[in-house]
Structure formats: C-alpha cells, structure tokens
Amino acid sequence: MQRCILSRNTVRSCQHNVQKRHIMGFVRNALGLDPPPSPDEPTPENRFHPWDQSPSPDLRERAATIRALAKCPVTGREINYTCPKSGIPTHYSREAWENDLEYQQSKRPEILKKVNIYEHDLRSGRPFPEFDFPLDQDFDRMVNLTNWDLFFYTRGFYSMDTEFQLAAVTKMLSYPVTIGSVLHQFSPYSLNPKGPVTLEGLKSLAALRYTLYPEQNRRVTSITKNSPLRIFILGARAEAQLPGHVWKQLQFMFPETNIELHFVGPESYYDRNKREYVHSSSPIVRRVDETLSFVYHTDYFHVFHEAQDFFPYDPYTDIFFCFHPGFAAPESRENWMGKTMEALLETKCAVFTTGFNELDLRRDVGTVVGKHGKELDMLMEPVHNAFGSTKWELNDMNPQEVYQFNMFIAGFRGKRYHAIEV
Helix, strand or coil, rough: HHHHHHHHHHHHHHHHHHHHHHHHHHHHHHCCCCCCCCCCCCCCCCCCCHHHHHCCCHHHHHHHHHHHEEEECCCCCCEEEECCCCCCCCCCCCHHHHHHHHHHHCCCCHHHHHHHHHHHHHHHCCCCCCHCCCCCCCCCCCCCCHHHHHHHHHHHHCCCCCHHHHHHHHHHHHHHHHHHHHHHCCCCCCECCCCCCCCHHHHHHHHHHHCCCCCCCCCCCHCCCCEEEHHHHHHHHHHHHHCCCHHHHHHHHHCCCCCCEECCCCCCEECCCCCCEEECCCCEEEEECCCCCEECCCCCHHHHHHHHCCCCCCCEEEEEEEEECCCCCCHHHHHHHHHHHHHHHCCCCEEEEEEEEEHHHHHHHHHHHHHHHHHHHEEEEEEEECCCCCCCCEEECCCCCCCCCCCCCCEECCCCCCCCCC
C-alpha cells in the first residue's frame, strides 16, 4: 500500500510541475519575455543532412560503408541512391526506391530520419547539459522506476524536454538503470499474471533484495556486510567502456551496497591509448570509489568458471546480465550455447538478457529453452524494457534494419531442484 501511495504522489507532483512549467512558458512567450531560441538548439530541420554530404566525416564514411557493403532490398545490387526522406543511402536507384512500396508505406523512412538527426546532433558540438548527472539520492526522496520521465524527475536530472536529449542520455544510462530496475524493491516488473516475473523469479529477486536492503533485514548485516553485490556482465563490450560516473548511477540507487561490476569477455577491456582490446592473464581492477569497482576478465566465462575463479556463487549476492548477446545468431551461437551456457546454468544464479526488439529476444530465449529447457527455470517472461534506449540505431550492413538497445528483457536461471522419479 505504501508503494502505491508514494508512486501516486510522485506522479501527481510530476504532472503538476510539468503543467505549471508549460503554463509559465506560454505566459512568458505571450509577453515576449523569453529570448529567441538559439540557432544551436537541436531541431529536426537543423540536424538533417544527407549522410553522403554530411558536415561530419564519420557519417560520410558510414555512407560510403553502406554503399560498399549493403545490398538494395529491391534489386539485390549495390546501394547508390540516398533516400530523400531520411538522408541515408537505402536503394540501388531512385526507381528502386520508388518501387519499394513496402518501404514507402512503412514507418521506416521516418525512423531512419531519426537515426540521421540523432547522429548529427551528437556531433554538432552543442552544449550537453543533460550529461551533468546528479549525485547521491536524498534519503527523503523516493526513486520512481515507472519510466524514464519519472526516473529523471525523482533523481533530479536536468530537465530533458527534447527527443535529442533523451536519445543521448538514455543510450548511456540504459545499461545501469536496466540493472537497477530489475533489482530495486520498487521495480516496474510485477509478479504473474499481471506482470512478467514468475514465482521462481520472485524467489531469486527476493534473495538479492534481502542483501540490497539490510535495514529491512537486520540479520543480513552480519551475514553479508563484507560481501559486495557482484554483477557479472557477460559478452561485455560497449557497456564496459562506459565512464565510471555513468555506472555510479546504479550504485546511487542502492546507497547501502558495495557493488562490483565484473565485465567478462574477450572484448571487455579496451585500451584507449593503444586503441585496441587488451587481453590479460589476470583480472584488471579499476576502482571508481570505495563503493563501486570494475573488474575486467578478458576471456570467455566458462574459462573462469572451470578454473573456479568466481567460486563460490551466491544467489544472495551474485547476478548475471547479458545485453543483447545473440544466443540464436549464427555468428555467435556456437560461442554462447556450448560450455558458456552450461557454466552459466550451473551457477544457479539469476540471469537476465536483453534484445534489440521482441523478435530478437524471443529468438534468443527460445534457443536457450530449446536446448536446456529441462535444466532451467524462467524468471521473467520476455517483456518490453521500461529503460531501453530511446535512440534509434542503424545496421550499416543493412540500412533497412533499425533497432534500439535493450528494448526487451527476460530472465532465467539454472534449475535448483530437479524432480526425482520414485
């Protein structure tokens, strides 16, 4: 009951302030009190440039890559024509573009245009006040995890009023806030049948929350006060390169908890000076502060599992995340579905995975269930991630394919109790 009251009060407060801000803005505009908008303020008009004529060398290079490697969906030939609606090369010729009725009648040109303007905005050189992240949470304020807007409001972020600001920030924060939204006691994901969390999922999350909220469980202080929460991120790449202050937003959600982020995978550690991925025979440790540290393990998870480097596993303090891993993808399935998946299920700890879209995630989960269905329990059925990135991305090998990071999420765990025939 307390949770509902807090959420409703927060929503009412948020709506009141937004309405008040809009009314004040209208009055100021009507009286001519506001200065004219800056020409640097991002708009769809001033951020739109055809990629092959872009002021950014990076985007001109991406246009050349698309022309060299991608194929026209109509003719199957190379791409030589830039879609005038989106500014991105998409077809072999204007005739092919005009004849592609499925493309013309879909929302794809509009989404591709968003890809275009978001990428130009990031390279525009404008000030990015939205990247000035807030520090620790006041104890008298409750974080609301219903959606991005309420999270930003209750955490005291810069007021993000444009799609450009949201796109830039949510792409970075999607990783830590997705983790936090799963673990938090006020998670947006509820128990079946109203929500995606299964009974086994509730058991796993209850164990982790027992550790995360020691003030609610006095006995846990003596059990785990010297044991940090270990979050293993398998197949880590882009998420391992996020700055410490971005991941610190996760720790701010659990101020009483020390967190260790373990990035695992051959591409988990990128040396910016050498501009290459570094392989190390021993873990690389980087401490952000006394409550948050990064540990990089530059090999596959099953290698460390077989060497017992991570033993013992504890469902109260250990959790795994695989961000759009591609369990079912032809190019990565062999790496995931062999020893690595077997090792992951042997830990008996919660595993959460995300996908670029619903089909991508269901295909991954279906592959895991198809091979190991009798050895696992589902913790969370595939569901839209409340904290997926709002920034649209483009596959340069197929400009018809657009996606967003962490759009859907699901969870599973190695089965703890096997049925015994009598």
